[in-house]
Amino acid sequence: xxxxxxxxxxxxxxxxxxxxxxxxxxxxxxxxxxxxxxxxxxxxxxxxxxxxxxxxxxxxxxxxxxxxxxxxxxxxxxxxxxxxxxxxxxxxxxxxxxxxxxxxxxxxxxxxxxxxxxxxxxxxxxxxxxxxxxxxxxxxxxxxxxxxxxxxxxxxxxxxxxxxxxxxxxxxxxxxxxxxxxxxxxxxxxxxxxxxxxxxxxxxxxxxxxxxxxxxxxxxxxxxxxxxxxxxxxxxxxxxxxxxxxxxxxxxxxxxxxxxxxxxxxxxxxxxxxxxxxxxxxxxxxxxxxxxxxxxxxxxxxxxxxxxxxxxxxxxxxxxxxxxxxxxxxxxxxxxxxxxxxxxxxxxxxxxxxxxxxxxxxxxxxxxxxxxxxxxxxxxxxxxxxxxxxxxxxxxxxxxxxxxxxxxxxxxxxxxxxxxxxxxxxxxxxxxxxxxxxxxxxxxxxxxxxxxxxxxxxxxxxxxxxxxxxxxxxxxxxxxxxxxxxxxxxxxxxxxxxxxxxxxxxxxxxxxxxxxxxxxxxxxxxxxxxxxxxxxxxxxxxxxxxxxxxxxxxxxxxxxxxxxxxxxxxxxxxxxxxxxxxxxxxxxxxxxxxxxxxxxxxxxxxxxxxxxxxxxxxxxxxxxxxxxxxxxxxxxxxxxxxxxxxxxxxxxxxxxxxxxxxxxxxxxxxxxxxxxxxxxxxxxxxxxxxxxxxxxxxxxxxxxxxxxxxxxxxxxxxxxxxxxxxxxxxxxxxxxxxxxxxxxxxxxxxxxxxxxxxxxxxxxxxxxxxxxxxxxxxxxxxxxxxxxxxxxxxxxxxxxxxxxxxxxxxxxxxxxxxxxxxxxxxxxxxxxxxxxxxxxxxxxxxxxxxxxxxxx
RNA sequence: GGGGGUGUGGCGAAACGGCAAACGCAGGGGACUUAAAAUCCUCCACCCAAAAGGUUUGAGGGUUCGAAUCCCUCCACCCCUACCA
Numbered sequence: 001x002x003x004x005x006x007x008x009x010x011x012x013x014x015x016x017x018x019x020x021x022x023x024x025x026x027x028x029x030x031x032x033x034x035x036x037x038x039x040x041x042x043x044x045x046x047x048x049x050x051x052x053x054x055x056x057x058x059x060x061x062x063x064x065x066x067x068x069x070x071x072x073x074x075x076x077x078x079x080x081x082x083x084x085x086x087x088x089x090x091x092x093x094x095x096x097x098x099x100x101x102x103x104x105x106x107x108x109x110x111x112x113x114x115x116x117x118x119x120x121x122x123x124x125x126x127x128x129x130x131x132x133x134x135x136x137x138x139x140x141x142x143x144x145x146x147x148x149x150x151x152x153x154x155x156x157x158x159x160x161x162x163x164x165x166x167x168x169x170x171x172x173x174x175x176x177x178x179x180x181x182x183x184x185x186x187x188x189x190x191x192x193x194x195x196x197x198x199x200x201x202x203x204x205x206x207x208x209x210x211x212x213x214x215x216x217x218x219x220x221x222x223x224x225x226x227x228x229x230x231x232x233x234x235x236x237x238x239x240x241x242x243x244x245x246x247x248x249x250x251x252x253x254x255x256x257x258x259x260x261x262x263x264x265x266x267x268x269x270x271x272x273x274x275x276x277x278x279x280x281x282x283x284x285x286x287x288x289x290x291x292x293x294x295x296x297x298x299x300x301x302x303x304x305x306x307x308x309x310x311x312x313x314x315x316x317x318x319x320x321x322x323x324x325x326x327x328x329x330x331x332x333x334x335x336x337x338x339x340x341x342x343x344x345x346x347x348x349x350x351x352x353x354x355x356x357x358x359x360x361x362x363x364x365x366x367x368x369x370x371x372x373x374x375x376x377x378x379x380x381x382x383x384x385x386x387x388x389x390x391x392x393x394x395x396x397x398x399x400x401x402x403x404x405x406x407x408x409x410x411x412x413x414x415x416x417x418x419x420x421x422x423x424x425x426x427x428x429x430x431x432x433x434x435x436x437x438x439x440x441x442x443x444x445x446x447x448x449x450x451x452x453x454x455x456x457x458x459x460x461x462x463x464x465x466x467x468x469x470x471x472x473x474x475x476x477x478x479x480x481x482x483x484x485x486x487x488x489x490x491x492x493x494x495x496x497x498x499x500x501x502x503x504x505x506x507x508x509x510x511x512x513x514x515x516x517x518x519x520x521x522x523x524x525x526x527x528x529x530x531x532x533x534x535x536x537x538x539x540x541x542x543x544x545x546x547x548x549x550x551x552x553x554x555x556x557x558x559x560x561x562x563x564x565x566x567x568x569x570x571x572x573x574x575x576x577x578x579x580x581x582x583x584x585x586x587x588x589x590x591x592x593x594x595x596x597x598x599x600x601x602x603x604x605x606x607x608x609x610x611x612x613x614x615x616x617x618x619x620x621x622x623x624x625x626x627x628x629x630x631x632x633x634x635x636x637x638x639x640x641x642x643x644x645x646x647x648x649x650x651x652x653x654x655x656x657x658x659x660x661x662x663x664x665x666x667x668x669x670x671x672x673x674x675x676x677x678x679x680x681x682x683x684x685x686x687x688x689x690x691x692x693x694x695x696x697x698x699x700x701x702x703x704x705x706x707x708x709x710x711x712x713x714x715x716x717x718x719x720x721x722x723x724x725x726x727x728x729x730x731x732x733x734x735x736x737x738x739x740x741x742x743x744x745x746x747x748x749x750x751x752x753x754x755x756x757x758x759x760x761x762x763x764x765x766x767x768x769x770x771x772x773x774x775x776x777x778x779x780x781x782x783x784x785x786x787x788x789x790x791x792x793x794x795x796x797x798x799x800x801x802x803x804x805x806x807x808x809x810x811x812x813x814x815x816x817x818x819x820x821x822x823x824x825x826x827x828x829x830x831x832x833x834x835x836x837x838x839x840x841x842x843x844x845x846x847x848x849x850x851x852x853x854x855x856x
Numbered sequence: 857g858g859g860g861g862u863g864u865g866g867c868g869a870a871a872c873g874g875c876a877a878a879c880g881c882a883g884g885g886g887a888c889u890u891a892a893a894a895u896c897c898u899c900c901a902c903c904c905a906a907a908a909g910g911u912u913u914g915a916g917g918g919u920u921c922g923a924a925u926c927c928c929u930c931c932a933c934c935c936c937u938a939c940c941a
Contacts, residue, residue: 565936636869
């Protein structure tokens with residue numbers, strides 16, 4: 001006996017039952033095939049919002065469906081729990097970051113449970129738990145042993161208000177993502193992971209990721225930014241402009257270029273303001289003042305201005321010259337603030353005719369623009385390709401010619417095709433190599449990963465500074481380096497001022513020493529948690545390689561596109577290093593990746609706390625239940641599409657669940673549910689029963705197929721169609737009739753069961769309640785087999801074929817589904833007779849199962 | 857500047873070269889009700905009073921018996937990334 005659908009009564013009840021029965025716990029050693037379904041872990045910044053609801057509902061449907069399909073599913077949850085927001089909140093509330101973090105984790109966990117997500121909570125990974133972060137430190141030490149950890153001085157992003165360096169992803173349009181202060185460039189000694197050692201492999205292996213969205217792979221490839229070109233050595237003239245007779249390595253300045261073919265067009269040479277030898281070059285010369293002023297001024301160009309690209313570019317002549325190796329010509333050396341120090345060599349050969357930036361610079365400072373590459377239609381072309389030597393050193397162009405073209409005024413290379421990867425470029429590089437003045441070189445845009453942070457709430461870098469021994473690793477047996485709990489952040493205390501934390505002895509010589517006080521970027525924690533979930537309680541190793549091998553790689557990874565790039569790139573990097581260390585035996589951690597679209601507010605804005613437009617599911621759950629919220633957010637749009645949250649349709653999904661609930665009751669002959677609106681009609685009833693049977697088979701097939709392809713929206717639409725067919729059936733076949741007819745009883749049972757099973761992954765509580773209380777079944781609905789269907793019963797016996805004449809539907813013919821091409825053509829021509837007017841059609845296209853197209 | 861994507865009713869959307877708008881939301885009309893809610897029935901791309909008919913997938917062209925879908929040109933919007941030589 002049951003009443004009408006009331007989610008309040010059933011949802012928490014089943015959540016408790018499931019937990020008690022452990023139906024979501026992973027069974028190790030099962031003979032079933034394994035499946036690892038994982039969603040990106042949340043950051044515990046507060047309670048969950050609609051973005052979380054979408055992400056984790058997708059994962060939950062895949063997980064529940066996979067279990068019903070007979071897989072042994074690992075579906076864990078965890079928290080990416082270190083990071084600045086916890087610390088800032090602690091300062092604000094004069095509290096400890098752990099309090100805030102664990103408080104939010106508890107809140108989110110309760111919300112996840114309230115949503116009915118099927119996690120195995122015994123496997124929860126929390127990044128700020130010493131039992132987890134000790135292994136992050138252990139991995140750091142293995143990286144160090146392999147030479148993948150480096151401490152060096154470089155220009156870095158520094159947020160003055162937050163008092164720490166920032167990762168690139170934390171700099172948004174030149175501003176700190178939290179406090180919006182302008183980020184400064186500073187030269188600091190920081191810790192790096194040498195991800196660039198893996199740049200080529202990371203790029204190459206993108207090809208193996210068949211189960212990843214193309215856009216993510218493309219984004220990664222762009223980020224890695226492989227660029228093929230050459231290094232070219234220019235010889236530096238002395239202060240008086242004399243070419244050294246016997247140049248030493250100090251007399252050589254190397255540049256990187258992808259356009260060696262344009263070397264003959266080099267009319268000046270540019271150094272970045274940060275170039276190490278700039279001061280030396282101009283010291284004591286008349287140029288010193290202006291150049292050094294430019295160097296100083298360039299430091300003040302903010303990343304904001306750079307990002308906007310709207311700052312004026314400046315240059316200053318150094319008074320020095322270098323020699324172009326291809327033609328022995330002396331060209332002036334400038335310093336300019338549009339050259340970046342940390343790409344290539346920090347020095348650039350300028351070819352204004354072929355590069356727009358060089359072109360603009362040459363115009364501004366009145367430097368020669370020598371045309372050395374043209375398209376044959378250019379008026380200069382016929383003249384210059386005849387000439388030997390250089391005759392034209394200025395042009396009246398409006399912009400540079402950056403495309404492929406024919407080289408002119410280029411000595412022996414004149415007449416060759418120039419451009420990126422062109423024969424001309426090849427020839428010039430070959431010549432330079434023969435001269436010993438250049439070589440092939442590949443550059444990457446990818447930088448080493450700056451992992452140190454000057455903040456408390458992170459994983460401490462396990463290193464010790466000793467006066468005698470330098471920087472030495474903390475011995476593995478001393479791990480974890482624990483974060484001290486007695487710290488008053490609100491009073492300005494930091495790890496660097498915490499005596500108890502700093503003071504230690506050198507593990508090598510035993511002398512008094514200092515602990516490193518930087519912590520690791522939170523992304524380091526997130527880069528291997530996927531592995532820890534396969535063996536979360538291991539106290540000997542980060543994870544048992546055998547257990548990792550059982551579950552990994554993740555069969556389906558699900559997460560937002562917005563932070564996909566860096567987290568994924570870092571995870572791939574970690575996996576490759578751990579493979580080289582011998583802890584894992586695979587290249588890629590995530591076989592298939594589903595990137596869900598962002599959930600935006602009704603106006604299309606990203607939801608954020610600072611904007612105050614965060615939408616939480618709490619009230620909706622209270623009003624309509626978690627099941628309706630789950631089903632509705634999937635019904636709104638395909639998962640990879642951006643979604644503007646709009647609550648209007650949620651009531652409709654609730655109505656749908658209510659309606660099907662009642663249908664299941666009626667189909668089960670629940671004595672307490674009265675059937676109204678019945679019109680006994682034998683003919684319509686028979687047809688409706690036939691249609692219902694067909695729809696059951698068709699919809700099981702459709703929903704199965706749709707879930708496999710993540711088309712949850714159309715899967716739900718198909719179930720709604722099934723519900724419509726059920727309504728039609730119930731309308732014309734009264735309970736009495738159904739009760740007294742065995743085939744109809746079977747149909748009733750089949751329909752009731754199918755509706756419940758198909759909706760079980762979407763509306764788990766709803767399904768469980770009906771399964772037990774209305775269908776009277778034993779065992780959880782979520783442990784049942786997914787329904788099967790008979791494709792032969794899924795199609796109608798007759799097909800209504802549209803008959804097109806010159807592309808327009810002019811008639812219809814109804815034929816058996818078995819009708820052959822000839823029969824179909826004959827029927828179509830007969831139906832179209834009045835349009836044919838006795839003539840023979842030009843062409844007839846017959847597509848069985850589809851249509852007939854006649855051309856007259 | 858580079859890369860990726862999107863464009864279909866009032867709205868969310870569907871259609872893996874084959875009857876455009878499935879499914880739902882909102883809305884109109886009706887039944888039930890003293891009334892409302894709930895529920896049920898019904899209409900719902902556009903033009904035409906209706907039917908018949910015609911038109912329609914950002915714009916234009918092409919391929920095809922047949923195009924929202926494939927190709928070319930253009931427009932608009934969104935996201936990512938960027939002084940990368």
